[in-house]
Structure formats: C-alpha cells, structure tokens
Amino acid sequence: MKRFFALLAAVSAAGAVQAQDRPNRVIMADFLREAGCSTTMDGLLAFDRIAPSDVQAALNEMLSLGFVELTADGGFALSPALCGIPNAPGEEVLTAAIRLHGCVMTESVAEENLAVFGLNRTNTTGFVDALIARGHGALANGETFSLSSDICAGAALAPLPDAEPFDPGAVLVQVLVENGCQLTEAEAASILPGLGVSMDMAENAAEALIASGQASWAGDRLIGDPVFCATALGAPPEEIEALAQSRPASARDRFVQMMSDAGCSITEDEFEAVMARYALTENEAETVAEVLIGSGQAMMMGGVFILDRAVCDSVPASDPSPEATPLDRFVAAIRANDCAMTQEQASARMAEIGLTMQDMDDLADHLMDTGQASVVDRALVLSPELCAAAPVSPSQTAETAADAPVQAQVVAPSRVTLESFVAAVHSGGCRMTAETAASFTEETGATLLQLQEMAQTLINLGLAVGEGDDLVLSEMYCESYRP
Structure with missing residues (x-):
C-alpha cells in the first residue's frame, strides 16, 4: 500500500507551496518557532511577513485553535506540538501540523510542510497508520490525508487500543537492528527523538544493552552483539549457534569473570591493575558496574566494589594468562x-x-x-x-x-619514544631543525619516518607548529615542559 509520507524524488513545482499562498496562521507559527516559540505583542507587530492590519486576526485565529497561549508576562507562546519534536510526542506534532494547514494534506506537499516540525518519512508513517486505525483520519487515493472532524476541531487523541507500556529500550533495539546493528550518536539523535525516545532515555537503554552483553561501544558507535542481532532478525538456529560459539565474551561476561577471579570484591587500585587482562575499558567497566548496583546485584562499601555472591559464582574462576x-x-x-x-x-x-x-x-x-x-x-x-x-x-x-x-x-637501543623526541626538541631551544633532526637520528637510530610521525603528533595535539623545515614547540609547552 502506498504510504502517505513516501519520500519523493523531488517535489513537483505544481505541488510546491508558495509563500504567498500560505495562510497567515502558518506564517505566524513559523515566526514564533524562529523566535524560540514565544514573543511579545511588540514582537508580533514588528514582524514584517504579515501585514500589520492582519496580525490581530491571525493571532485571534491561533488563540481560538489552541495553537497560542497567553504567558504570565503578557506575551504569547506557541503550543509545544507546533514547536515540533522533541517538544511534544510525534503523533501530537503531526496532528497539530496538519490542523495548522487546514486538516488536509497531500503527499506532494507533505515533505516540505512537515520537515520544519522534525517529521520525516521514517517517523511519520507509523503515526499516520495509528491515526487511521483509531478513526482520527483517513487516506484518500493513497495520497491525501485528512483529519476527522472532531480532531480537526481540537479534540484530544484517543489512547492506542491495548497499548503496551512505552519501552525506550525496545525502540532503540528496533532502530539498531534496522540500521544493520550499528548506530552512531549522530544517527541516534536524528531518528530516536521522532520515535518518542530522548537522548537521555537512549543513553540509559544503551547502557542496559551493554551491561547485559547485548551491545558494546566502538568509538561513538553502538554495535549490537552478533548473536543478539541474528536472533532479532530471525536467523536460522544453526547460524545463531555458530555465532554463539565464535563470539568473544561480552563486557558483562568479562567483568563478572574478573570479579569471580578476584573473590567477588575489588578495590579501584586492584581493578586498574588487572582490567587489561580482561580486555575491559574503563567506560565498559563503569557501565556494567552502575547497572549491577542499580539492579541490586552489587554494592560499593568503603571504596570496595562487591558483587553479589550468586552472580559472582555463576562463572568458574579462571587463571587469565598475561x-x-x-x-x-x-x-x-x-x-x-x-x-x-x-x-x-x-x-x-x-x-x-x-x-x-x-x-x-x-x-x-x-x-x-x-x-x-x-x-x-x-x-x-x-x-x-x-x-x-x-x-x-x-x-x-x-x-x-x-x-x-x-x-x-x-626494545633495542635504536628505539625512540615520543618523550625522548620532545626532550631533544626542548634541549635545542624548543626547536628542531633539519640539522638537529639528522643528528638525533644518528644518535638514536630513529628513522626519518618516525620523526615525521612524532612531529605530526605534537602538531595535532597543539603542542608544536611547523615553521618551514623546523619543528617549534608552543611557548606554553616549552615553558611548562619538565624532562
């Protein structure tokens, strides 16, 4: 079935909404959004996209439709729904946007009219289907959507029948799986708010996935566990079994193994000394520890992290090799x-x-x-x-x-470290010339490529600059450096 909000290759010129054809209420809503969703009467009168004589009529219409409210200081505030996502739930935003445009919208102008509210094809299709299912709207000829008369008049939306409690984690999992089991923070920020999931909610859900071994972080990318994703996608049992046998241990598994080997309790210093053996990063360990404490499976006492004995004993002790x-x-x-x-x-x-x-x-x-x-x-x-x-x-x-x-x-004598390189530059008056670089390579056995890489590292860190063929330490770094 053709969807109401199908993405068009291009909006036809005939269907494009021209500024002069837009009702004053639509123009006023645009202005209020640009003004941060509130303004004063002076601000409205100074607005030059509506004739001064028409401002009061447009304002009265917005007030009667419930799109604008008076503020305590005598100003005017745009309704949260018309401020767009994430100021209100996506379904309310869509309904208000269509009411603003006369309660009817065709496919040819939907993309242009709805984009300003944070609505797009991905997050709108489900809202349209839900409105139709509850009798709040109808789709004609597969391309013209109209609101029911009661919703057009401002009636409240009926709750979804037999609606399940909203689960941000389930939404995150669905988006993660549909995105190839990889999701960057930027991708999450562009998709999840439109589905009713704030970034704070998404972060909590991601931490729960990581703590349960169903996902992990790779830079700013959330990566789904192969077995978890294969199961969600309905892969054959034999494929899931093969993945389960070949996958590395999750962050939670490695953390619990570490705690089991440590006798179910560990101090911060002890943790820092052994976490590398279990391939745990500080971020992974903190995430797992917080979830375990939050679920009552662990506690902090006197600087010691203590894991519940039942959880700790769920894995056999190991003897990890250096x-x-x-x-x-x-x-x-x-x-x-x-x-x-x-x-x-x-x-x-x-x-x-x-x-x-x-x-x-x-x-x-x-x-x-x-x-x-x-x-x-x-x-x-x-x-x-x-x-x-x-x-x-x-x-x-x-x-x-x-x-x-x-x-x-x-570690042969010819090896050179970044520290020894910086010391050499500093000893040369915080400058290394082509001649001193040649001397340095002869003394240390370092290659020219190594020197170039270390010089670039200092430049990238803002600790040095290149001046012609010379490398010069920044003034602040030069003065503060201590060998």
Missing part, C-alpha cells in the same frame, strides 16, 4: 595480517579480536610511541623485531623489560 592481554591480541591479529593492518581491516575484525576501535587506537598509539610500529600508506606496520617477537606492554618498566629476554630484545 599473554592474553589486549596488546598481545592486537599484535597477534596484525601479525596474522602480514604484520600490517589498515583501520578498515581493524574495524572489520573487531569482534574477532575482542577489542573496540577506541581500544585499538590506544594500542596503536602505544606501539608507535614506543617505536614498535609505524604508519605506512595508511596502514599500521609492525617493526621487523616485533613482527617476530612479543610486544612491550604500556605498563612494563625498563627493569621488568631487562628481566624478560624476548621483550628486552624488542
């Missing part, structure tokens, strides 16, 4: 890809590696800062030594590296 750190898994994935990996390849293998894009970005920065990798042709390339050896972890000290034969082999 070799299974996020850094090792990241490096192993790059080695398996011929020791080089682009951002696109990393994104495609997130689930397999068990890391978010933010995690991998942080680990890539660490590898470059410690000279264990570099960027070549938009790919992260491991050094020859690391390609055949083990990575040095961010927390490893020079002393522990000396105790580890394999890792000590990786």
Whole structure:
C-alpha cells in the first residue's frame, strides 16, 4: 500500500507551496518557532511577513485553535506540538501540523510542510497508520490525508487500543537492528527523538544493552552483539549457534569473570591493575558496574566494589594468562595480517579480536610511541623485531623489560619514544631543525619516518607548529615542559 509520507524524488513545482499562498496562521507559527516559540505583542507587530492590519486576526485565529497561549508576562507562546519534536510526542506534532494547514494534506506537499516540525518519512508513517486505525483520519487515493472532524476541531487523541507500556529500550533495539546493528550518536539523535525516545532515555537503554552483553561501544558507535542481532532478525538456529560459539565474551561476561577471579570484591587500585587482562575499558567497566548496583546485584562499601555472591559464582574462576592481554591480541591479529593492518581491516575484525576501535587506537598509539610500529600508506606496520617477537606492554618498566629476554630484545637501543623526541626538541631551544633532526637520528637510530610521525603528533595535539623545515614547540609547552 502506498504510504502517505513516501519520500519523493523531488517535489513537483505544481505541488510546491508558495509563500504567498500560505495562510497567515502558518506564517505566524513559523515566526514564533524562529523566535524560540514565544514573543511579545511588540514582537508580533514588528514582524514584517504579515501585514500589520492582519496580525490581530491571525493571532485571534491561533488563540481560538489552541495553537497560542497567553504567558504570565503578557506575551504569547506557541503550543509545544507546533514547536515540533522533541517538544511534544510525534503523533501530537503531526496532528497539530496538519490542523495548522487546514486538516488536509497531500503527499506532494507533505515533505516540505512537515520537515520544519522534525517529521520525516521514517517517523511519520507509523503515526499516520495509528491515526487511521483509531478513526482520527483517513487516506484518500493513497495520497491525501485528512483529519476527522472532531480532531480537526481540537479534540484530544484517543489512547492506542491495548497499548503496551512505552519501552525506550525496545525502540532503540528496533532502530539498531534496522540500521544493520550499528548506530552512531549522530544517527541516534536524528531518528530516536521522532520515535518518542530522548537522548537521555537512549543513553540509559544503551547502557542496559551493554551491561547485559547485548551491545558494546566502538568509538561513538553502538554495535549490537552478533548473536543478539541474528536472533532479532530471525536467523536460522544453526547460524545463531555458530555465532554463539565464535563470539568473544561480552563486557558483562568479562567483568563478572574478573570479579569471580578476584573473590567477588575489588578495590579501584586492584581493578586498574588487572582490567587489561580482561580486555575491559574503563567506560565498559563503569557501565556494567552502575547497572549491577542499580539492579541490586552489587554494592560499593568503603571504596570496595562487591558483587553479589550468586552472580559472582555463576562463572568458574579462571587463571587469565598475561599473554592474553589486549596488546598481545592486537599484535597477534596484525601479525596474522602480514604484520600490517589498515583501520578498515581493524574495524572489520573487531569482534574477532575482542577489542573496540577506541581500544585499538590506544594500542596503536602505544606501539608507535614506543617505536614498535609505524604508519605506512595508511596502514599500521609492525617493526621487523616485533613482527617476530612479543610486544612491550604500556605498563612494563625498563627493569621488568631487562628481566624478560624476548621483550628486552624488542626494545633495542635504536628505539625512540615520543618523550625522548620532545626532550631533544626542548634541549635545542624548543626547536628542531633539519640539522638537529639528522643528528638525533644518528644518535638514536630513529628513522626519518618516525620523526615525521612524532612531529605530526605534537602538531595535532597543539603542542608544536611547523615553521618551514623546523619543528617549534608552543611557548606554553616549552615553558611548562619538565624532562
């Protein structure tokens, strides 16, 4: 069946609404929205899109239709529905918009007339169907929608029959699944308010999904768990079973495993020392912890996080190996890809590696800062030594590296860090010239590519600028730097 609000390739010239044909009440509503949905009589009289002699008549019409109300200070406020989404529920906004335009609207002008209210094809089709189902409107010839006489006169909308309690989480899941089980914050902000879900409600629903292991964050993108999404899409049981066997543990699973291994209680310092073993980011851990506390399954007491014994005992204790750190898994994935990996390849293998894009970005920065990798042709390339050896972890000290034969082999004297690079620039009067750069490479064994990458990092952070062939630290950074 042809939908009332089908998106047109272009609005025909014959159907386009010309400014001079628009009723004064529509023009006044536009003005009030532009003015923040309220104004004074002086503001209305100063409005030049309606003839001064017609302002009072238009205002009286808006008042009689319930579209404008008097304010305590003698001004005029536009109704929340005509202020548009998210000031009122989408169905009320649609009804008010059609009443404003005479209670009848054709498909050819719907897109242009309704867009100013935050309405679009995605969020309007369901509202139209619901209005028709309750007898509040009718669709003629598949393209002209008209409100019933009582609704046109301002009667309240009847509640939906047998309506289920509104569940923002269910709406988020539906949008997430329909969007390929990936949803950015920008996409959510453009879709969810029109469906009655505020961004605060969406954030709470997303946190609940993450805490239950049904989703995870990758940068600003909410990613649905493969098994959860396959089930929601009605995939065959054998496909769901295969996904369940191959998927990495969820953030909640990893958090509970960590708590089980810690004896069901952990301090903040203890958590920071072990979270990397379980591939947990601080954001994931905080989200899961908050939901567990909110559901009465955990509590904070004297700086100690305590997990309910029943939840804690739901998983067997493990003995996580230091070799299974996020850094090792990241490096192993790059080695398996011929020791080089682009951002696109990393994104495609997130689930397999068990890391978010933010995690991998942080680990890539660490590898470059410690000279264990570099960027070549938009790919992260491991050094020859690391390609055949083990990575040095961010927390490893020079002393522990000396105790580890394999890792000590990786940190050869030729390695250069961002810190040593900054120290060299600072010692040169906060400036590095082509000559001092050449001396630095000879002394440290660093490559020119490494120097260029570290210089660009400082520039991107606003800590330095390029002046011709020289790199110059910012004045503030130069003065505050302490080796």
